[in-house]
Amino acid sequence: MNMKWVAVIFSLALCGCQPSSHIEPIPKNKPDSLSEGTLANEKLTSDTTAGLKNIVGESAITSQTKILKAVVQQPIGNPGVRVWREMWLINSQGTNAQFLITFRETGASGADFHIKRMNQRNPAPPANCPKTVGDYKVGKSTSQEIQNCLGSPYYENYNPDGRYVYLYKLDPAITRAFVFDASGKLINTRGYKQN
Known part of the structure; x- marks a missing residue:
């Protein structure tokens, strides 16, 4: 299986979230679909x-x-x-x-x-952007800040309770997930390394 699809399959299984455009949540489909x-x-x-x-x-x-x-x-x-x-x-x-x-x-x-x-990255992020992913602070950083610095995520997933996830391919071998609350504040971030 192509490793690019690992991130796609991962995103299908994330927190029962609902994708944009009013389509039923992807997790209702089995990942093998x-x-x-x-x-x-x-x-x-x-x-x-x-x-x-x-x-x-x-x-x-x-x-x-x-x-x-x-x-x-x-x-x-x-x-x-x-x-x-x-x-x-x-x-x-x-x-x-x-x-x-x-x-x-x-x-x-x-x-x-x-x-x-x-995964379209901004050509020149603003000067006030964090230098590393670890510099984005839980409870303080916002989804808008992350989009301004990293560009559009390659995948977005929305949960009916308002939480949502952005996935970024920041390195050829690493997919980074950012999870936000309904107000847009960062509540978790995690990296996934491809084999």
């Missing part, structure tokens, strides 16, 4: 790839580019209004990017999608 491939038809796959080209640049995705696709949340809802999520990974010509794509059916023959680039 992660499946390589896409549920998008040829037209939707083509449209999504065009959307990715707009984000990473036309030259980053060519006919030779391999895009690894995996369903990370199976469809929920009734036919015509189902919603599901996929992770698409691009590793081509110097571009190494991960995207979480939320697909929504818009009737019997259509679907919309939303692309979120994962």
Whole structure:
């Protein structure tokens, strides 16, 4: 199993949290429901790839580019209004990017999608950012501060009680989880090392 998926599977099991966009919590699906491939038809796959080209640049995705696709949340809802999520990974010509794509059916023959680039770090964090992850203080640091310093997390997970988790890939071998209370204050942080 590709180690990039370890973080995805880990995030599925975190604290019964509910992901954004009003989709049922991912943990209701068993972690073994992660499946390589896409549920998008040829037209939707083509449209999504065009959307990715707009984000990473036309030259980053060519006919030779391999895009690894995996369903990370199976469809929920009734036919015509189902919603599901996929992770698409691009590793081509110097571009190494991960995207979480939320697909929504818009009737019997259509679907919309939303692309979120994962683990996009700020090019130059503000000067007042902590120098190490250990410098973020439980009960004091906020989710906004962490996003300002580290950029967008590659995964967010929300719990109905208001707690939420951000996952960051700060090092090729380490995934860092930041857990926040409903007010946005840091309540825990933990690192997970890949084998």
